[in-house]
Amino acid sequence: MSNKNAEGILEYMYDNTHRKEPFMADLLFHIFPNENFIDLCLYQYGYEKCNPGHSFGPAARNHYLFHYILSGTGTLLADDTKGITQNYQIRSGQGFMIFPGQVTTYIADSNVPWEYLWVEFDGLRITEALSMTDFSKNKPVYHPHNKELRDKLADELMYISHHPKESPFHLIGHLYLFLDYLIQSAHSTQLLSNNKMSDYYIKEAINYIEQNFQNNITIEDVASVCGINRSYLGKIFKKNTGQSPQEFLMNYRMVKAAELLKLTSLSIADIGSAIGYENQLHFSRAFKNIYGVSPREWRNQHK
Template sequence: MSDLLFSVFPNENFVDLGLYQYGWEQCAPAHSFGPAARNHYIFHYVISGTGTLLADDEHGNTTEWQVKSGQGFMLFPGQVNTYIADSKLPWEYTWVEFDGLRAREIVTTAGLSLNHPVYHASSKELRNQMMEEMLYLSHHPEESPFHLIGHLYLFLDYFMRSAATVHVKQNGSIRNFYIKEALSFIEQNFQNDISVEDISAFCGLNRSYFGKIFHDTIGRSPQEFLISYRMTKATELLKITSLSIADIGNAVGYPNQLHFSRAFKNVYGISPRNWRNENKLE
């Protein structure tokens, strides 16, 4: 059996949660990776052995963490980190790289952050089920994208439920309810002329309070999220349809083509037409 399995996910059309790469490795003694920064979330679960994580906290200060079997560690987008297997008892671990519109919410619900990147399970059974899903991904890269995304969702379900603290479960429930309501409203109405006021009113919340809890949970303002969601939907239509730029803009909530093109360029750095020319599926 090889001491390394590694696969890259071939499909980028998943918006809420996307899978990027995944694998398993029995590390050599003192094997290290970094310093480096990633574009997405990467979670490592340690099956056996021990090692050290060196990671920047929210203030940019490097903190050292010892991570052993039964624990795990999260690498955050844009964070500089290094991890090193022990020289005598090196890590065996499995990992999953993921991201998407719901990723920040999931990681936060699990209680992990730049200041607290180490995973501790409150349930051994759920922890083991999480590990099985990660290993399943590592061993079945040939399955269809929807099949693999299904197992990503199962992994994240076990990840959240095994790690979520009692504090998060008790005090986060009402806040999480409002955020889920807001996300559902955006998903169902993004193509309409909706505003942050409309979203907060739907949730029955004051706009400023709604904006605060949304940003704390999702990691961006409601307006930023709405624009990001619309633009992601626009890229799907640009890639897989022959609709005109004006029709696509209208389909994602921009009846004015000029406004749509300007917003798209602010996010992607190029016009919708040029983006389509570079990414259109034949």
């Protein structure tokens, strides 16, 4: 990112497959207007086509800063965990992560200078999210394991840069998609080599349930998202949580149902629908199995 405070113009042409062909000014810079998001917040974002030898730094950031290289090449100088400056050569299709407080300098190549998209972000969930990847101050370079996911990541960054006038919620939604593609495409090889993939699968399963409990999802859907079969998911889930995936899903739904019963005036049928039960009788039976009373009785007791 340049230290010039300027704003360029970014335009797109879409073909029938909605792939984007960017026509860009040399610099695009935006500041996010709302910092009230806690789990994941966007601060600044943009695009730059650098001049040969263009550099930024040395500098330290208050938040995480990710660059994705669209074309060209350059050099990243970044302090590791011991404060020793390391040198990284980075090319198109790769990227780099700058951590809060990390001193870095990055320099465009003199012959084939890079152009990149960048985003500055932070939040309560970032440390947990990045723990599933290889990223650290000692490993700041983005080496995607999957080209399709890498391209989707770039698409999200491109979209955010092109739509600064969209609502904050709209942009944060696309930032979540970017982070998801980042995690998937840079998942930890150490996690794989240490035979701790079961922890990763369980975390992915719980995240999926938390985000989709209101939909008509099945345990097969959860296992599919994790890339494993239902039998194996059930085995590792029960071993690590003491519950089967089905029990966890039902308990999670009932906790949400109890919140709605206590805090809203929605009908029993609407609450059942809101947590994934289109049949009110099925919802009432499931709720009674967990709480010992019907949803209506529970609401009367907790008014």
